[in-house]
Amino acid sequence: MDVMKKVPVREQDPNVRNKNFDEVCLGYNLEEAKAEASRCLNCKNARCIQGCPVSINIPKFIAEVKEGNIAEAYNVISESSALPAVCGRVCPQESQCEGVCVRGIKGESVSIGKLERFVADWARENGITPKGADKKNGKKVAVIGSGPSGLTCAGDLAKLGYDVTIFEALHEAGGVLVYGIPEFRLPKQTVVAAEVENVKKLGVKIETNVVIGRSMTIDQLLNDEGFDAVYIGSGAGLPRFMGIPGENANEVFSANEYLTRSNLMKAFDDEYDTPIARFKKVAVVGGGNVAMDAARTALRLGAEVHVIYRRSLEELPARAEEVHHAKEEGIIFDLLQNPTEILTDDKGNVTGIKVIKMELGEPDESGRRRPIEIPGSEYEMDVDAVIMSLGTSPNPLISSTTKGLEINKRKCIVAEEETGKTSKTAVYAGGDAVTGAATVILAMGAGKAGAKGIHEFLSNN
């Protein structure tokens, strides 16, 4: 074994998996996990911990894996993270824990994410679940949204003895984990549903089909329903469009719509009633995780897929592993290009997309080099569907129906980072609703902070 290299992880063959929805990465077995764990140098001043937004004690859990004490490793992780089976799979490790791992200086970093996933999967398969509170403290907290942020906040509060109810707008709990991230990256039944079940086992009630701001307002939760505090973890679900001609044509979808049909409504499975059209050639516009997920879903439904992104490969914001997998599966990347118009026939059906080539200029505010159109470089590509994946912003449903809740100019709820405290008494918030579209682990971290903030507030009241 070459200690400079990660123990390779088993994956489904690209030419097989690009036709099914089963999980791409098969994960480590015990032997492989122990071998990978032995690459960790157990650094005293472990930089990896600082790289993890929830500061998991990485060397400690890895040391337990090395010894084969997986249950113990799980306890170490559980001190900091409520959703390790999810984070091990979807964290952008290369820019977090693994990005700063000492091993990475000369060789490849330790495969922290894959080890975390192994431990979490092992714990689930062996029926180990987190422990709830012995005694209830009689106080009620409402959590809005059952994404990673809401689930984490609810779980932490339940452990402290609070009577917690999550209100979820959709018919299933999990937020982006169920409606956005596809089955082939994050299995819904084995992983997500099991994590939701764990939160329920702590005593948390989940009421689906309740849209706060419509079914009830936050003030009604506090005044009529007897909740002592509210945590808003409603995410950033509002899709953006480009505003180019033809964008309202029939086969132009937001990535959210396309992915929701496929994931939440399981439209890819003919047994389910929700339709999803199968296309021959699809253009996906954008370069984030969402774009990769939409592209790889369309591919699996039989299309040739082009990802159109206006910057270069280096700036692609998606996780490195997803870009790598997408390429292996046969997604075509049309980089440094930008759509200017969507072409349609007289029935409003998409027939093509007009694209202009770009070059990179000076760095902009984000520090990335600004893409500039190359005059006269426009060309047309025949496609029969376009999926817009240009990012999302927080849904105004809650902010517009809650008096006294301050939002910023990006429509995000203003909340203190350490406590989740908002401008409205007894109301806390975190996750994508506060930061705008970010990551699972950051949303979880915010849920933890919110639980702490609410606990402090209610302990002093």
Place this chain on the structure above:
Amino acid sequence: MYKILKAENIADKIYLMDVEAPRVASHCEPGQFVIVKMDEKGERIPLTICDYDREKGTITIVFQTVGASTEKMAKLKAGDSFQDFVGPLGRPSEMVEEDLEELKKKKIVFVAGGVGTAPVFPQVKWLYAHGIECDVIVGAKNKDLIILEDELRAIAGDNLYITTDDGSYVRKGMGTDVLKDLVNNQGKKYDRCIAIGPLIMMKFVCLLTKELGIPTIVSMNPIMVDGTGMCGACRLQVGDEIKFACVDGPEFDGHLVDFDQAMKRQQTYKTEEGRAMLKLQEGDTHHGGCGNCGND
């Protein structure tokens, strides 16, 4: 689970159900809708709230069978349940939030087309309950497709005007013909028209009211998935803005809505084959806008 307390076939291919949904019933207002999902594998189907009983905690829905899901739904009986029933969604009708004194000065006319009578009903009921009279025009293809006549008659009395396309009941002609007649020949003046029905009907009402100078509100029914503003499937061009019907609507200024685009978008999930099938199955009840029938 959300229990169905009553299920009736009230006209050809049109069904009425009372469903137990206390959270929805306690907060809903006229103009809002719900999304129902029959079972694990079902679609999310948006339906307007036709009536509600806050005390009993029930919601009344009225729907027409147009495709696979609504056909399946029509088979449900009293005692069965919906797995999911979410709402109220969308914004209440403008009138609910308006100043009552101002509203009382306004003369309002409703134009309902086919199953669009169902969403008109709670608004008419609300107005009369607040002491405001209004005119109601109900149009349908034929006599068998007139719904809620007795219920509306009990509220609006002589202010209810019924018409059928084929003249099989009361009079021959469309809702637009009645409106034209009331304004041009019977000296009626309206400050506002509220039109709800198939897209093609709302489009023609809007063309007429633009001519007559009557501000018009329409209730849009685009394809929806989540109904919470998350997917954008329901987007519409309204003036120079893109609106999401599920959160910004479903009611909009009819003179600003791009109906032609909306009609095209509604066809997205209808295959050529499916459309032909639809026309065949629906026969006389075919309500237009399927994209295959030349909008008749």
